[in-house]
Amino acid sequence: VRNCHVHHTPGSGIRFNKADYILVENNIVANTTWWSSSAESAIVIATAEHIDELDAVKFLYSGNTVYNNWNFLEFCNTPLFGQTEDAYGNCDTYTGGIIDGQGLYVTRNNETYLHGRMRFENNIAYNNGFGGVVYHKTDRGELVNNLVFMNGAYPGDTNYSGMTLNTADDVFIINNIIWARDSNDYGLKNNGNASNVMASHNL
Numbered sequence: 555v556r557n558c559h560v561h562h563t564p565g566s567g568i569r570f571n572k573a574d575y576i577l578v579e580n581n582i583v584a585n586t587t588w589w590s591s592s593a594e595s596a597i598v599i600a601t602a603e604h605i606d607e608l609d610a611v612k613f614l615y616s617g618n619t620v621y622n623n624w625n626f627l628e629f630c631n632t633p634l635f636g637q638t639e640d641a642y643g644n645c646d647t648y649t650g651g652i653i654d655g656q657g658l659y660v661t662r663n664n665e666t667y668l669h670g671r672m673r674f675e676n677n678i679a680y681n682n683g684f685g686g687v688v689y690h691k692t693d694r695g696e697l698v699n700n701l702v703f704m705n706g707a708y709p710g711d712t713n714y715s716g717m718t719l720n721t722a723d724d725v726f727i728i729n730n731i732i733w734a735r736d737s738n739d740y741g742l743k744n745n746g747n748a749s750n751v752m753a754s755h756n757l
Contacts, residue, residue: 556580564589567623569598574605574670580617587623587655587683591630591645595656596623596682602667611696612670615658615677624683624708625655652709655683663692664721675699683708687717695725703733716741719748727753
């Protein structure tokens, strides 16, 4: 997916599920994810599936500009009838608010994608709803030369407005410029269960 301008989609701008060998390069993704209750983000790779056993970069996000991607609606799972638990996805009773609307996002890959690496390089992510770059439940990552600033724009209750790792292994983070929105936000955060992380020369 190259040189596209994706905008004003109700859900994700660019998304791949159950994929391998993907290049997302030099795109603009803006004003997406506004009108879905499915916890959307701007550019997403989810539940990837390796087709070979090569230890090489097989997913590459490069040179993309991603901004103004917000979730106005809370995440809702169905059915909701009779559920009273304060649980993420039960939008009738969940009190945690909107915690999606990421800029660049990978999620739920570490059980299905066992061979290959994912690399984000030379991307710009700003003014997205929650985090700018989120590497979630995915191993073998390379986050290099990205500019991430002033995310956490809507609804504005996140402390993770920069670059976040969660349940990840074997990730290196090099030469990124990260500017959190508020003084008590994290620019770069291990949000749990991230191991073998090497961070160097980040501002």
